Amino acid sequence: MVDSKAIETAAGALRAAYGGAFIAPLRDSVGSNDPAVAYAIQEHNTKHWISEGRRLVGRKIGATSVAVQTMLGLDQPDYGMLFADMAFSDGEEIPVARVQQPKVEGEIAFAIGEDLDSDQLNIADIIGAIDYAVAAIEIVGSRIDKWDIKILDTIADNASAGLYVLGSQPRRLSEFDPILCGMVIERNGEPISTGAGIACLGNPLTATLWLAKKMVEVGRPLKKGDLVMSGALGPLAPIAAGDSVELKISGIGSVRAHF
Numbered sequence: 001m002v003d004s005k006a007i008e009t010a011a012g013a014l015r016a017a018y019g020g021a022f023i024a025p026l027r028d029s030v031g032s033n034d035p036a037v038a039y040a041i042q043e044h045n046t047k048h049w050i051s052e053g054r055r056l057v058g059r060k061i062g063a064t065s066v067a068v069q070t071m072l073g074l075d076q077p078d079y080g081m082l083f084a085d086m087a088f089s090d091g092e093e094i095p096v097a098r099v100q101q102p103k104v105e106g107e108i109a110f111a112i113g114e115d116l117d118s119d120q121l122n123i124a125d126i127i128g129a130i131d132y133a134v135a136a137i138e139i140v141g142s143r144i145d146k147w148d149i150k151i152l153d154t155i156a157d158n159a160s161a162g163l164y165v166l167g168s169q170p171r172r173l174s175e176f177d178p179i180l181c182g183m184v185i186e187r188n189g190e191p192i193s194t195g196a197g198i199a200c201l202g203n204p205l206t207a208t209l210w211l212a213k214k215m216v217e218v219g220r221p222l223k224k225g226d227l228v229m230s231g232a233l234g235p236l237a238p239i240a241a242g243d244s245v246e247l248k249i250s251g252i253g254s255v256r257a258h259f
Contacts, residue, residue: 002037006030011044014157017143022100025144027152033073038155039218045158046081057227058082058112060138061211062159064201064231073151077201079211080159082227088257090168096241096259099141099162104239104257105232106183106193106247108204109136109166112228116212117221126209129222132170133178135249137185137257138229139163140236164229169253176251178204183233183249195234204230 027033060080113131141162154160178197185193201207248254
């Protein structure tokens with residue numbers, strides 16, 4: 001067991017790293033790699049940030065590929081919190097210093113149109129609850145030095161969340177195939193990542209169902225108006241100041257970010 005003081009200390013170290021030096025892996029200082037401990041650290045910071053006035057607007061799903069789960073030592077995805085101040089608009093210039101050790105990945109973001117608070121959710125509930133989908137760039141970051149992460153490190157660090165950029169072409173689920181839609185990310189005009197919906201837990205809707213059930217389980221159910229970043233459709237790629245990135249997803253549209 002890890003005591004509350006160790007959880008509070010780890011949470012504080014992560015918050016400090018947003019504006020200071022990166023930190024060593026928490027799994028060493030905390031002395032655990034237990035996901036329950038990691039989520040306790042994440043929840044401590046979530047409550048801290050909400051108490052300071054940050055607005056919780058959604059969730060992100062991470063580790064939706066078998067390869068990433070194997071690397072981290074997971075047997076399921078993980079989740080993190082999305083706050084309003086993490087959002088950027090399509091084509092908006094992004095200060096690269098806002099994210100620590102930034103990398104980008106292409107995702108489908110779903111806008112939730114009704115509460116998902118039942119303890120017996122199924123895929124039909126997810127399909128019925130989604131108002132629309134947009135192409136979205138997630139800019140992940142790590143407060144852990146050199147991305148030296150395992151389960152506890154990434155989950156505690158809000159699932160390595162950074163910023164996100166939403167496309168401006170909303171689509172109904174009936175307008176595209178969430179499993180077979182192809183994805184490409186270009187950096188300065190050159191492809192750096194390709195993939196498809198099937199890479200995201202076999203189906204981004206399946207990933208969203210997993211998240212919705214998990215959120216009911218932990219007492220933070222998805223509500224009408226929430227945003228879900230449903231998980232990467234392909235490999236992530238590093239970016240730097242001066243880069244321009246464009247994500248294209250077939251049937252959904254495109255979104256751009258300038259760093």
